[in-house]
Amino acid sequence: MFDLKISDQPLNPQDCLDFVNHESTGASTVFIGRVRNQSKGKKVLRLEFEAYEKMALKEMEKIAEKAKEKWPIAKLAFHHRTGITLLGDIAVIIALSTPHRKEGFRACEYCIDALKETVPIWKKEIFENGEEWVSATP
Amino acid sequence: MFRKSDNNDNMKINILAFGVAKDILGSANFEMEVKPKLTIDELKAQFLAKNPDFSKLNSILLAINSEYSIPGQVLKENDEVALIPPVSGG
Numbered sequence: 001m002f003d004l005k006i007s008d009q010p011l012n013p014q015d016c017l018d019f020v021n022h023e024s025t026g027a028s029t030v031f032i033g034r035v036r037n038q039s040k041g042k043k044v045l046r047l048e049f050e051a052y053e054k055m056a057l058k059e060m061e062k063i064a065e066k067a068k069e070k071w072p073i074a075k076l077a078f079h080h081r082t083g084i085t086l087l088g089d090i091a092v093i094i095a096l097s098t099p100h101r102k103e104g105f106r107a108c109e110y111c112i113d114a115l116k117e118t119v120p121i122w123k124k125e126i127f128e129n130g131e132e133w134v135s136a137t138p
Numbered sequence: 139m140f141r142k143s144d145n146n147d148n149m150k151i152n153i154l155a156f157g158v159a160k161d162i163l164g165s166a167n168f169e170m171e172v173k174p175k176l177t178i179d180e181l182k183a184q185f186l187a188k189n190p191d192f193s194k195l196n197s198i199l200l201a202i203n204s205e206y207s208i209p210g211q212v213l214k215e216n217d218e219v220a221l222i223p224p225v226s227g228g
Binding site: 033049050051052054055056058080091092112115116117118119120121122123124134135136137138 | 224225
């Protein structure tokens with residue numbers, strides 16, 4: 001069972017952890033991606049996220065389904081921010097519950113890696129003197 | 139504004155552009171009239187020809203009705219086509 005969300009409002013890790021809690025599981029694993037203050041040596045002021053929401057949710061569900069095929073995941077929450085985010089804000093949360101920790105760590109890593117490959121969400125870095133869509137050009 | 143299409147007529151598709159693709163086209167959402175049975179590859183070639191800045195990107199993928207398109211896929215009336223520059227979520 002999955003909880004997939006794209007929101008322009010602040011994300012809440014506790015909501016994700018509460019969702020994945022299940023008595024058949026001994027491990028809740030969570031990854032939180034946050035906005036940091038620099039990128040390739042340049043000072044970042046904020047990030048702006050844009051999503052093709054309908055498709056992003058479909059792609060997130062595909063990733064969750066694939067992760068569930070590979071590891072014994074009971075529940076999985078996958079939340080991503082859109083809009084303007086400031087330093088320290090949460091950009092993404094992946095939380096999942098598994099019987100044991102090892103498959104939890106692997107599944108969590110798989111989900112965030114896959115998100116960065118296929119989910120149609122874009123990040124613009126705003127610097128002191130300019131801005132840039134991440135990964136757009138060589 | 140657009141005529142209803144029949145076999146010999148052009149068809150209408152909806153274009154969505156995101157991220158840097160939106161900046162290149164100067165618009166996030168517009169309608170386009172294209173010839174019937176246009177393939178996604180032909181449409182992509184049209185965009186690249188009209189907007190040379192697309193070739194500066196690491197990649198540009200097209201999605202049809204919110205699924206990644208496959209080579210040779212044929213467009214239909216009212217399809218929603220999204221221009222997907224390199225994704226950078228997370």
